[in-house]
Amino acid sequence: MRNSEIAAYFNELADLLEIQGANPFRIRAYRNGARTLESTKVELTRMVEEDFDLTELPGIGDDLAEKIVAIVQTGELKQLTELREKVPTGVVDMLRIPGIGPKKVHTFYYELKIDTLEHLKQAAEAGELAKIKGFGKKTEQAIIEGIDSLDLTNLRFYLAEAKTYADEICDDLRKLKSVKQAEVAGSCRRRKETVGDLDLLVTSSDSGEAMDALANHSLVTKVLARGDTKQRVRLTNGIELDLRVVPDESYGAALLYFTGSKEHNIVLRRRAQDRDLKLNEYGLFQGDKLVAGKTEEEVYKTLDLVWVPPELRENWLEFGFEEAGQMPELVELEDIKGDLHMHTTASDGTASIEEMAEAAKKQGLKYIAITDHSKRVTMANGLDGKRLLKHWEEIDRVNEATKGIDILKGIECDILEDGTLDLEDDVLKEGDWVIAVLHYGLKQPRKQIMKRLMTAIQNPYVHMIGHPTGRLILKRPGADIDMDEFLQAAADHGTLVEINAHFSRLDLNEVHAAAAKEKGIPIVINTDAHSPEGFNVRQYGIYQARRAGLTKDDIANTRTWAQMKKLMK
């Protein structure tokens, strides 16, 4: 069972208790506990197995610890089962309507006996709700529209998509006369894999101008709310964006506040309290006196901390780095010297070897490996041994004729469902760079998956395991891998591992990448480009590595090819 699943039990429990009108602090305790579990990077199942004292986790006391053990061991939680019987699912669904929270749902269910979304909508349409004290026409309208658009909300978006929209709007707001500073904040600035909504921060002498410009922006379809300092809009792709306008002297504090994460900020706020200070989005205050706030650095410094790169602000690694006095210099896009995973027209790419090499050269790369698919991937016109050897001859010819970049003979070789490799060893050994990957049979049981990975890792000609879990973000989970065993084997046999930079893969993820670093495994960041434009996703791989706290040294392809070879078997 995944940690997020266990957290979901507590969140559901909190929802149900909230509708019932239970003690709000008790509810918050469950939510805090759930948040802790979601951000706990070690598997709880394992912690329970190993009898780890769960109350050492923040926000987990005797009661929640006991409940976690029960969930792990029995797959259910008695209290939750009981509550579910008392509150129908239709009532819980009402919480998903924007602007509707537990108090209103409580009224709907306990006073009006409404227990499905459908009935709620009918009641709103019939004007039944406006008869209750505290409710009016607007609330009814919000409910009708909210229920209609329920399927559209709660969506998450790829970082790549969200960031493109946010950057364009941010750049346009920066051009306004009254705008001094503008920055994208929130999970987008932290470079999370997916983004739920966007946060944009602006300092301006005239908040009206910025808000008007946003309201009239070509990417905005609707203004959802507007006040003096805050405006919420919906963009053409459905994502919602919050604009906040703050005074210039509060810029740093506001950027910190709106970048989050919530967990990171809570630590900062507690730290402020310990020093008899108060931290909010307007600054760090001693009583009413502003003591810091213009820049993020200033706020951190006043709290006796060094500045934390946004990618690390998850209350996971960063405060450990602070304590050790070693905030790492995270890897940057410019550090990358080579790209070792890409396709050409020989399989399912859209460009020739020459075109890929030219595009790579323009990006400042010194070497690339052409790694087309092997024959198992028939859909992509994968190569058999014979075609591959000819393809490699062609690569050698192009390499001879091309100046300024080295083109290596590579292959993305499938690890077949039965655990063998898609190509023979005496073919693989002729190449410069062999990637082994899982594409098929991802749903096999852990034991079988591990057997396949072990074969590949132990093969003397396999240099790297590509996109190890095979997950596709927002689409499908990856294979069930014992990550610890996998990484240990990779370390033992000198097989490198990949962070695949495509925004729908980002595989390894930050937790696995940090674990790989722990074991001293060099990580390779590759684009898996299928066209020259495909190189543009490299930044997302870099972000993922940064979120894992990785430096230039941890990434193999920040080295020259000659240096990199020394890391390989």
Next chain:
DNA sequence: GCCGTTTTCGGCCCGACTGTTTTCAGTCG
């Protein structure tokens, strides 16, 4: 329900916006 060398009881991060209000509750991030 959690937490703590100020506390084992009495607190719990904090501010903005909306809608329904004549001073505030509910919701959200």
